[in-house]
Every structure is written in C-alpha cells, then in structure tokens.
Amino acid sequence: MPPEINLRILPRTVQQETVDKLRLAIFSGMFEPGSRLVESHLCAELGISRPSLREALRSLQAERLIDIVPNRGPSIPALTLEEMTAIYEVRELLELEAVGRCSQRISKDQLHELEKSLSAFEEAASSNDSLARVKTAADFYSIILANCGNPILEEVHRGLVARISFFRARSMSLKGRAQSSLAEMREIFEAIAAGDEKAARKASKKHIAKAKAAAKLSMETGT
Structure with missing residues (x-):
C-alpha cells in the first residue's frame, strides 16, 4: 500500500x-x-x-x-517501456560524464558534503520511508552535478530529475533494491574520493544499468 x-x-x-x-x-x-x-x-x-x-x-x-x-x-502519464528506456539512456550519458568530471574537480569540502549525503541515503535505505530514499538519492546526485564543472550539463540533468525520481521511487520498492543502490552509490563515491575518473565512470555505468533493470521490472510487475 x-x-x-x-x-x-x-x-x-x-x-x-x-x-x-x-x-x-x-x-x-x-x-x-x-x-x-x-x-x-x-x-x-x-x-x-x-x-x-x-x-x-x-x-x-x-x-x-x-x-x-x-x-x-x-x-498521470502512463509511461511506456520505450519512454523509460529513453530516459535511462540519457541519464547514463549525463551521469557518466558528470561523475568523471566531478572526480577531477570536487573540493575537499564538497567531497565531505557528498559523503554526508551518502550517509543520509544509507539511513533512508534502512527505513521504510520511500520518499526519504528518493530525496536523499537525488541530493547525492545534485552534489555530483554541481561539481562537474559544466552548468549546462547540470541544467539538462535537472530537467530529468523529476522523471528519474518517479522511476526511482518504484524501483526502490523492490525487495533489496535500496541496499543494492547504496552499495553501488558507495562505489561511485569511493572512486570520486580517490580521483579515479575511469573507476567513477565504470561504477556509475553499473549503477545505472542495475537501476534501469529494476525500473523495468517494477513496470512489468506493476510494483
């Protein structure tokens, strides 16, 4: 319910x-x-x-x-599988670039803020508060986008945030998905903290692929 x-x-x-x-x-x-x-x-x-x-x-x-x-x-729009796929394709293009750039640009202070946002998501992932999961996940990515050094990339991504959150809320209702997301987001954070651009992009690509699969499953099962 x-x-x-x-x-x-x-x-x-x-x-x-x-x-x-x-x-x-x-x-x-x-x-x-x-x-x-x-x-x-x-x-x-x-x-x-x-x-x-x-x-x-x-x-x-x-x-x-x-x-x-x-x-x-x-x-309320009845989004199709094709529309969902298109949204995740664009999300991948934007976020892979953002995390890669962020890993080379983020300051120590902003890295600390990113770590705090990850901790907030960890707390939300352990709760039954689906809205908190959506908000804290969006906060994590907003810090990455704000530190990628490209305000246009950030602006374009912001136009997708509401629809990404729409799918995120449903996919995270699947058993175990929130904890899996946490592990994937932690991998992204660790790569950014290490200044490893290649690892950051790889971790982001894996995370989005798994998020897309979960969103697809939630649509097919009506979760």
Missing part, C-alpha cells in the same frame, strides 16, 4: 507546497499511472482554490509528471 500523505497545506506557502505535496504523492504511487486528477477533489484535499491548484499543475506539467489534455483535464 502507498504511504498516506496529509495533503493539507498552510496558506502562506500555497504555491510551492502544493507543487511539493503533489509531486511527492505522484512519486509515492498515490495516483496510478493513467489516472485522471479530479480538480474538485484535489482542491478539497489540499484546502486551496482552483486557480492555485491549476498553477501548481502547470508546474508539474513542465516537469513532465502530469499531462494536461484540453477537454479532459490533468492526468
């Missing part, structure tokens, strides 16, 4: 909290792929006006987490 999420928010942060809450609800599996989002129901659950909801939905549409079809309204 997906975790229950309290969707009610405070008026002072309506816009951002609405986006954040709905994004987490999508990642958690609260809404099934292909299902419609009924605006009146969401307004009641969130305690916000329809204009505020629609503004938030436009933000999620920009992240490609929802579709908004004229005369039909918003819905």
Whole structure:
C-alpha cells in the first residue's frame, strides 16, 4: 500500500507546497499511472482554490509528471517501456560524464558534503520511508552535478530529475533494491574520493544499468 500523505497545506506557502505535496504523492504511487486528477477533489484535499491548484499543475506539467489534455483535464502519464528506456539512456550519458568530471574537480569540502549525503541515503535505505530514499538519492546526485564543472550539463540533468525520481521511487520498492543502490552509490563515491575518473565512470555505468533493470521490472510487475 502507498504511504498516506496529509495533503493539507498552510496558506502562506500555497504555491510551492502544493507543487511539493503533489509531486511527492505522484512519486509515492498515490495516483496510478493513467489516472485522471479530479480538480474538485484535489482542491478539497489540499484546502486551496482552483486557480492555485491549476498553477501548481502547470508546474508539474513542465516537469513532465502530469499531462494536461484540453477537454479532459490533468492526468498521470502512463509511461511506456520505450519512454523509460529513453530516459535511462540519457541519464547514463549525463551521469557518466558528470561523475568523471566531478572526480577531477570536487573540493575537499564538497567531497565531505557528498559523503554526508551518502550517509543520509544509507539511513533512508534502512527505513521504510520511500520518499526519504528518493530525496536523499537525488541530493547525492545534485552534489555530483554541481561539481562537474559544466552548468549546462547540470541544467539538462535537472530537467530529468523529476522523471528519474518517479522511476526511482518504484524501483526502490523492490525487495533489496535500496541496499543494492547504496552499495553501488558507495562505489561511485569511493572512486570520486580517490580521483579515479575511469573507476567513477565504470561504477556509475553499473549503477545505472542495475537501476534501469529494476525500473523495468517494477513496470512489468506493476510494483
């Protein structure tokens, strides 16, 4: 069963909290792929006006987490295996380059931050908090991207983060996947810490291949 999420928010942060809450609800599996989002129901659950909801939905549409079809309204996209494969192919291209460059550029202070983010993921991986796993994994990669020395690469990757997180949340629901991810991410960290560009790229390639296989399995089994 997906975790229950309290969707009610405070008026002072309506816009951002609405986006954040709905994004987490999508990642958690609260809404099934292909299902419609009924605006009146969401307004009641969130305690916000329809204009505020629609503004938030436009933000999620920009992240490609929802579709908004004229005369039909918003819905959760039913991503195909082909779309998932394409996303992971681009992820591999970007992250292999990022970890390789990061291994040659990261400062001691930022390396310490990367180690802290890995520790945070380790704690999340040992819990039943699927949302914490998604967030801490994204934090780990955001530090790598921020230290790769190419802001355009970082920007392009940021456009994929929401969809990567969508698949990550589902693949990590598979038994043992979170712990396997931890071991793979630790291997990436150790290669970066050693300044070994070749090993960093190799570790990243292995990690993404395993993540892709887990995402594929979660789609095929409906996990």
